[in-house]
Amino acid sequence: MNDTHADAAYEQREAEERSAPPARVVHAAVTEQGTDELARPAASLFWSAFAAGIAIMASLWVSGALHVMLPRARWTDAVVALGYPFGFLIVILGRLQLFTEHTAVAALPVIRAPGVAALARLMRLWGIVLGANIIGAAAVSAAAALVAVQSPDILRGMLDVSLKLLDRSAGETLLQGIPAGFLIASIAWIRSATEGSGFWVVFAVTYAIALGGFAHVIAGATEAFLLAWHGDATIGWALGGFILPALLGNIIGGTGLFALLAHAQVRNER
Numbered sequence: 001m002n003d004t005h006a007d008a009a010y011e012q013r014e015a016e017e018r019s020a021p022p023a024r025v026v027h028a029a030v031t032e033q034g035t036d037e038l039a040r041p042a043a044s045l046f047w048s049a050f051a052a053g054i055a056i057m058a059s060l061w062v063s064g065a066l067h068v069m070l071p072r073a074r075w076t077d078a079v080v081a082l083g084y085p086f087g088f089l090i091v092i093l094g095r096l097q098l099f100t101e102h103t104a105v106a107a108l109p110v111i112r113a114p115g116v117a118a119l120a121r122l123m124r125l126w127g128i129v130l131g132a133n134i135i136g137a138a139a140v141s142a143a144a145a146l147v148a149v150q151s152p153d154i155l156r157g158m159l160d161v162s163l164k165l166l167d168r169s170a171g172e173t174l175l176q177g178i179p180a181g182f183l184i185a186s187i188a189w190i191r192s193a194t195e196g197s198g199f200w201v202v203f204a205v206t207y208a209i210a211l212g213g214f215a216h217v218i219a220g221a222t223e224a225f226l227l228a229w230h231g232d233a234t235i236g237w238a239l240g241g242f243i244l245p246a247l248l249g250n251i252i253g254g255t256g257l258f259a260l261l262a263h264a265q266v267r268n269e270r
Contacts, residue, residue: 052096053136059087064158084210104185141225162223177249
């Protein structure tokens with residue numbers, strides 16, 4: 001009899017260890033991450049976000065290099081898109097502050113316990129991270145366009161990859177920003193529900209964004225600013241024609257959809 005109880009207890013422990021955590025546990029873990037982000041000093045947020053704005057340029061560098069090296073074929077764009085995840089891998093796995101990833105996570109504690117003070121903390125975080133991301137993206141794009149930090153061939157490839165932004169209207173960019181915001185926001189949730197798979201989660205989600213042609217405000221800002229610094233577009237277009245609509249789309253997708261839906265599925269389980 002004792003052996004039967006021991007076997008049952010062992011099987012129960014094994015089942016619990018091998019099972020994915022319940023949604024409410026994942027929600028609590030992600031909410032705790034958001035609470036920590038809201039409490040960080042302004043200077044820490046700024047420098048982390050500034051570094052992220054620079055590091056995200058790796059996506060365009062690798063994509064540009066692939067564009068130059070590959071022949072023109074139907075499959076070329078799918079392979080060039082493999083470069084897109086590189087900047088996100090550096091930023092997200094390096095725990096740098098990226099608008100849409102950490103900022104969507106920070107919305108969960110506010111949704112869970114709304115109030116004027118909580119909303120003010122969220123707006124503080126969003127303002128610092130977005131501003132520093134944009135400054136970093138603008139600075140590294142200027143270096144790429146004006147200082148020749150890469151070879152002329154790679155620069156040409158980067159410009160060719162970026163020129164597709166000019167084919168979109170502001171409305172199209174806004175709509176294409178919604179799925180990008182939703183997908184990026186999902187990364188923190190997926191990583192909290194799985195162990196040891198962070199690299200592949202980030203890679204798969206961001207590759208899907210590239211394949212879908214969706215618009216991420218900071219990764220896209222490096223492309224928009226590169227076109228502006230090189231003379232293929234204006235700063236006004238970069239800010240108003242791409243960054244603003246992409247930002248609105250990312251907020252709708254990341255906060256308006258993902259964060260609210262993530263909270264809604266567990267709010268009656270606590």
